[in-house]
Amino acid sequence: MSTTINSAQTFTLERNAFGRLVLTDAQGGLHEHVIPVRAFPITSPERGLSLVSSDGHELAWIDTLDEVDAPTRRLIEEELASREFMPEIQRIVSVSTFATPSDWTVQTTRGTTTFTLKGEEDIRRLAAPALLIADSHGIQFLIRDQKALDKHSRKILDRFL
Template sequence: MSSLPFRDLALDAHGRLVLTDLHGATHEGVTPVRAHPISAPDEGVSLVGVHGHELAWVERLSALPDSPRRVLEAELAAREFHPTLKRLISVNTFATPSTWRVETDRGEVDFVLKSEEDIRRLDEGRLLITSTHGVQLQVPDRWALDKQSKRLLERFL
């Protein structure tokens, strides 16, 4: 059994993350930050205090006991907004900039793709598409998309 990098982690009455470190000191307003949010979301989470200093380092999120792991996962989910692209509905032009209409896990949305470089290829068919507003849409497996979505997407890859 590995030891925890802190004594306790919980939310206070105001919904702020509170960490009790290994020395028993309490730190309110802690912010979790993933070291590798896209390539290795389970590995390396820094717990940062209000003054920007790291208070604790979590090697592997999945190795934590249920209670602190659930608290951290909920905090990270609230901070990270990466909708998943489920279907590419239409593209107004195959030149960039172009307006895309897509279906995500959070509903339909239109966004502008500034250039082909805003489609980042990750490992194993995963993509990260960044809109002109900085919203990053994830494509977990481009090969699993429907035929029309793959056809439209291939024009930009």
């Protein structure tokens, strides 16, 4: 049975030969295939992070990544980057039609892409003024601040909201 560790770094973290994270707790217990999970990935990505076992049990809680040493932080950030894929929409270039389904061409933090919006219900309002848009393949696109978009993008978006 594992117990949750509130950080001030009472554990060590390293990669095994298979590239998976291994946590060693203060009692010397080894936990293989550890997965970092953000508590609030959209509204507060830098605060609240849990290291969980492969069966979903929390092994360690980290209030902020600033409280762990640099090598541990690097391992956690690498793992998060490989698991999380949520491009942020910076501009809506065009939509194929104002009825759904429609193809959207957008500029994101990961480059320009086109995706299919199946229905207006796939645009979810988050904590104002953020939106989350799911494409037909389940990929999530974030609009952090819809008011910060250019006029053309806001006009297109308003037609779907």
